[in-house]
Amino acid sequence: MTLGYFIYKLILVVLVFAVTLVIAMYSTYAERKVAGFLQDRLGPNRAGWFGILQPVADAVKLFMKEEMIPSVSNRTLFILAPGLSLLTACMTGVVIPWGTSLNLFGANYSLQVTDLNIGILYLFGVVSIGVYGIMIGGWASNNKYSLLGAMRASSQMISYEVAMGISIIALIMTTGTLSVGQIAAQQHGWHWNILVQPLGCLIFVVCAFAETNRAPFDLPECEQELVGGYHTEYSSMKMGFYLFAEYINMFISSAVISTFYFGGYNMPFVGRFVHDANALALLGVVFLFAKIFFGIFFFMWVRWTIPRFRYDQLMNLGWKVLIPLSILNLVLTGGWMMRHEILSVFIK
Amino acid sequence: MITTYLFYFLSFLAIMFGLMVVLSKNPIHSVLYLVLCFFTIAGHYVLLNAQFLAVVHVIVYSGAIMVLFLFVIMLLNLNKETEPHKSLWLKASAAVASGSLLVVMVASLKGASTIQSTNTFNPSIGLIENLGTTLFKDFLLPFEVSSVLLLAAMVGAVMLGKKSIK
Numbered sequence: 080m081t082l083g084y085f086i087y088k089l090i091l092v093v094l095v096f097a098v099t100l101v102i103a104m105y106s107t108y109a110e111r112k113v114a115g116f117l118q119d120r121l122g123p124n125r126a127g128w129f130g131i132l133q134p135v136a137d138a139v140k141l142f143m144k145e146e147m148i149p150s151v152s153n154r155t156l157f158i159l160a161p162g163l164s165l166l167t168a169c170m171t172g173v174v175i176p177w178g179t180s181l182n183l184f185g186a187n188y189s190l191q192v193t194d195l196n197i198g199i200l201y202l203f204g205v206v207s208i209g210v211y212g213i214m215i216g217g218w219a220s221n222n223k224y225s226l227l228g229a230m231r232a233s234s235q236m237i238s239y240e241v242a243m244g245i246s247i248i249a250l251i252m253t254t255g256t257l258s259v260g261q262i263a264a265q266q267h268g269w270h271w272n273i274l275v276q277p278l279g280c281l282i283f284v285v286c287a288f289a290e291t292n293r294a295p296f297d298l299p300e301c302e303q304e305l306v307g308g309y310h311t312e313y314s315s316m317k318m319g320f321y322l323f324a325e326y327i328n329m330f331i332s333s334a335v336i337s338t339f340y341f342g343g344y345n346m347p348f349v350g351r352f353v354h355d356a357n358a359l360a361l362l363g364v365v366f367l368f369a370k371i372f373f374g375i376f377f378f379m380w381v382r383w384t385i386p387r388f389r390y391d392q393l394m395n396l397g398w399k400v401l402i403p404l405s406i407l408n409l410v411l412t413g414g415w416m417m418r419h420e421i422l423s424v425f426i427k
Numbered sequence: 428m429i430t431t432y433l434f435y436f437l438s439f440l441a442i443m444f445g446l447m448v449v450l451s452k453n454p455i456h457s458v459l460y461l462v463l464c465f466f467t468i469a470g471h472y473v474l475l476n477a478q479f480l481a482v483v484h485v486i487v488y489s490g491a492i493m494v495l496f497l498f499v500i501m502l503l504n505l506n507k508e509t510e511p512h513k514s515l516w517l518k519a520s521a522a523v524a525s526g527s528l529l530v531v532m533v534a535s536l537k538g539a540s541t542i543q544s545t546n547t548f549n550p551s552i553g554l555i556e557n558l559g560t561t562l563f564k565d566f567l568l569p570f571e572v573s574s575v576l577l578l579a580a581m582v583g584a585v586m587l588g589k590k591s592i593k
Contacts, residue, residue: 153453156455196555197478200483201482203482203486204485204489204490206490207486207494208485208490210490211462211497229501230502233494233498234498237495240491257555
């Protein structure tokens with residue numbers, strides 16, 4: 080625990096935090112541009128070159144807006160909730176390996192903030208407490224639409240966490256580790272986990288959509304039925320926090336999906352052309368971010384392609400389709416791993 | 428040294444939040460203080476080098492059970508007007524009963540310093556590999572029996588939840 084180590088970790092944390100916020104900020108721009116592209120419109124194009132300053136303008140607008148706190152609401156919890164939502168969204172970035180490690184001035188600097196030996200469970204724990212921000216906000220608003228939105232959000236997240244957890248267990252069985260850093264390192268070259276766990280990957284991606292409350296699972300903020308869902312009563316930057324938390328969650332889920340199933344920072348055949356270790360590490364970061372950006376684009380693509388589920392359809396999909404499928408995936412994975420032992424029983 | 432300070436800090440927080448659970452007028456506040464109390468207990472697990480237990484504690488208690496509690500309490504919409512009023516002698520008897528429980532617990536803890544643990548504490552037991560090996564080798568039968576217990580509870584809940592049994 081030297082001072083240098085402390086400073087290096089501090090820089091890494093601040094960097095991850097800053098990159099997360101900037102990407103979340105530009106995701107709002109990308110969302111509108113992608114929506115424009117898919118609907119054959121232009122999208123935002125007034126502020127700056129191709130509308131590139133639009134997020135800045137939006138942020139200024141949100142900060143400058145009048146702030147309303149309903150007099151009948153629970154004031155402390157009302158203010159606390161959006162912050163809690165944003166906090167839990169930002170907490171997951173620490174266990175994601177953004178690259179291998181850089182060798183600078185004779186010392187090795189890993190590009191992962193901390194490689195917890197229970198990294199996956201840490202991610203899962205933070206995701207599971209992420210629902211509090213929405214629930215408290217929805218309840219503290221003292222508005223029936225907000226409360227209904229919060230109820231929908233919590234029951235949806237709890238339901239889909241089960242299938243997500245079981246699909247992760249199958250992944251843990253094949254990789255044999257709970258450390259996110261090791262899972263990324265194991266997928267060197269073409270050994271991507273999606274080739275081993277295609278069904279698990281599909282279940283995980285669907286659950287990630289539900290956990291981030293994105294379309295087609297955006298029932299908690301379903302405008303036609305619930306005005307604005309859990310953030311109906313929120314205005315100004317508090318609402319901005321909720322929207323921001325959603326985009327950060329989308330970014331982090333894309334990072335997690337890329338790391339778990341799509342090789343993380345690994346890319347096949349790169350090692351043949353680039354031999355310098357530092358250049359390879361930096362290229363790994365570039366590849367990871369390319370995968371993440373594709374993931375974010377995929378989130379938006381789905382949003383403008385598939386209509387919203389009805390609530391009973393959502394629950395049916397979660398409990399009657401995804402959970403049995405993930406258990407099947409678990410059994411198949413276990414059976415394949417123990418195939419020699421099982422076969423030897425029958426052959427003898 | 429720092430772990431000692433952390434221990435006292437976390438213990439102070441745990442007891443404070445525990446008291447707040449009981450003393451809060453609003454049931455939603457009680458649930459939220461209980462969640463905070465669980466976090467401090469997870470911190471204690473981390474101090475004991477039981478990271479797996481700590482994170483599972485957060486996932487299961489804070490992430491699942493307390494969310495359901497909060498869910499139910501929010502839907503029930505409990506407040507001062509709907510609060511049932513208990514008679515005075517019921518309150519007094521509750522205070523006497525829980526007070527005597529406190530006396531018993533304090534009395535039993537008073538002699539706890541003389542108890543010597545027979546097994547030496549293995550600091551790496553809380554790591555997931557060692558915990559898994561212990562559970563699936565030394566304690567396989569209790570582990571499986573407890574899983575059957577959970578299954579029975581699940582089946583029972585489904586049975587109770589059904590409107591009519593055909």
